Amino acid sequence: MSYVWRPLWVVIILVAGVLTFRHFYVPKDFGIQEQGYMYGFHRLGNEKDWINFPISYKFSKDDSYCQQCHPGHVKSLLASPHAIIPCEDCHGPALNHPDNPPKLQIDKRRALCLRCHANLPYPGAGRNVVPGIDPVTHNPGQECVECHNPHNVMEGLQ
Amino acid sequence: MERRNFIKGAIMVVAGAAVPMAALEILDPKDVLAANPDLKWAFLVDTTKCVGCGMCVKACKTENDIPWTANVSRTWVERYVVTKEGKVWADCPKQARDGYTSPLLDENAAGKISVDPNDIAKGFFVPKLCNQCDNPPCAQVCPVGATYKTPDGPILVDRTWCIGCGYCIQSCPYGARFFHPVLHVADKCTWCYHRLHHGMKTACVGACPFGARQIGNLRDPNDPVTLAVLDDRIGILKPEYGTNPQAFYIGLSKEVD
Numbered sequence: 001m002s003y004v005w006r007p008l009w010v011v012i013i014l015v016a017g018v019l020t021f022r023h024f025y026v027p028k029d030f031g032i033q034e035q036g037y038m039y040g041f042h043r044l045g046n047e048k049d050w051i052n053f054p055i056s057y058k059f060s061k062d063d064s065y066c067q068q069c070h071p072g073h074v075k076s077l078l079a080s081p082h083a084i085i086p087c088e089d090c091h092g093p094a095l096n097h098p099d100n101p102p103k104l105q106i107d108k109r110r111a112l113c114l115r116c117h118a119n120l121p122y123p124g125a126g127r128n129v130v131p132g133i134d135p136v137t138h139n140p141g142q143e144c145v146e147c148h149n150p151h152n153v154m155e156g157l158q
Numbered sequence: 159m160e161r162r163n164f165i166k167g168a169i170m171v172v173a174g175a176a177v178p179m180a181a182l183e184i185l186d187p188k189d190v191l192a193a194n195p196d197l198k199w200a201f202l203v204d205t206t207k208c209v210g211c212g213m214c215v216k217a218c219k220t221e222n223d224i225p226w227t228a229n230v231s232r233t234w235v236e237r238y239v240v241t242k243e244g245k246v247w248a249d250c251p252k253q254a255r256d257g258y259t260s261p262l263l264d265e266n267a268a269g270k271i272s273v274d275p276n277d278i279a280k281g282f283f284v285p286k287l288c289n290q291c292d293n294p295p296c297a298q299v300c301p302v303g304a305t306y307k308t309p310d311g312p313i314l315v316d317r318t319w320c321i322g323c324g325y326c327i328q329s330c331p332y333g334a335r336f337f338h339p340v341l342h343v344a345d346k347c348t349w350c351y352h353r354l355h356h357g358m359k360t361a362c363v364g365a366c367p368f369g370a371r372q373i374g375n376l377r378d379p380n381d382p383v384t385l386a387v388l389d390d391r392i393g394i395l396k397p398e399y400g401t402n403p404q405a406f407y408i409g410l411s412k413e414v415d
Binding site for chain 1: 207216221258259261280281283293297298304305306307308316317319348351352356361367368
């Protein structure tokens with residue numbers, strides 16, 4: 001019967017090897033979780049991994065986080081039509097500011113303002129409500145902040 | 159024993175055994191509520207408010223560490239321009255990472271298309287992101303159990319477990335998934351799962367100056383998103399796929415695909 005047993009042993013050892021490898025390789029919390037087999041087959045610990053993903057933006061209500069140290073800037077911003085824009089849209093993510101980074105990189109480029117203020121002729125779009133300019137003819141090459149105060153836009157030209 | 163009594167008794171026993179124990183249990187409403195998770199996230203996009211500034215895309219890429227220069231993004235904003243003759247133009251250059259600053263439409267190989275402003279019947283922007291479907295095809299096709307649905311809604315990808323086969327990217331009818339060019343695993347919008355679980359809104363919702371994006375909890379009857387989903391005239395994308403998407407849209411147009 002050895003001609004039967006010899007290949008059979010190979011198969012048995014292979015299966016045992018795969019099962020042993022699987023036992024040590026697959027994490028203990030891997031399996032069918034409460035969402036069922038079709039959608040919920042996963043490693044439970046991964047949900048915690050995603051919850052612990054680092055947060056970059058504060059986006060606090062009424063910019064209350066920024067207001068703690070920069071009340072003047074936030075006050076003038078909140079009094080202007082730009083009050084709807086969160087600080088971090090132009091100043092970049094706060095991360096752990098002021099500890100790290102101690103200084104934020106402000107985006108003062110013309111391209112940032114044009115995101116809303118380049119005129120696009122679309123009837124019915126919200127874009128029409130925003131005052132727009134033609135970037136080709138309106139002081140090309142110049143930065144907007146050279147003339148306009150982004151915090152208090154109604155202040156007039158500088 | 160009389161035959162009559164025997165049959166009577168047998169019927170009683172069989173009828174009694176047929177009633178399951180669960181049918182006699184008295185349910186406490188509090189227990190029933192506790193068995194249902196008290197969180198179920200839903201997204202609301204008001205396309206009528208979107209101006210196409212792309213701040214959401216910028217914030218998303220920064221928050222979630224998606225390579226800035228790669229042509230992939232977890233969220234994107236599409237532009238639709240419909241002419242008076244009924245021709246539909248649509249573009250999404252760099253996933254609207256830098257917003258829409260030019261009236262020229264980026265038609266890729268066909269070049270930049272200029273549409274006469276007098277010919278435009280309507281033009282609008284549609285922010286898009288993962289719909290976190292209740293029947294997610296991406297989670298169903300994953301051969302290794304790397305992508306899954308969480309109890310509160312969002313579909314996540316286990317980056318340590320994904321083998322990068324790309325089935326899920328193929329299966330998503332919304333094109334919401336992509337291959338992460340650095341980590342070499344499938345990646346997708348998580349509705350900023352980390353932010354939600356720290357009591358914050360998603361990065362795109364926080365960055366939007368116009369309130370075109372909102373996220374809320376459908377289990378909270380007073381949540382503005384819940385109220386909008388119940389009362390407003392909302393639409394969903396590609397209902398014909400039966401995915402039951404949990405991102406709802408106000409102001410969808412028939413041109414939007």
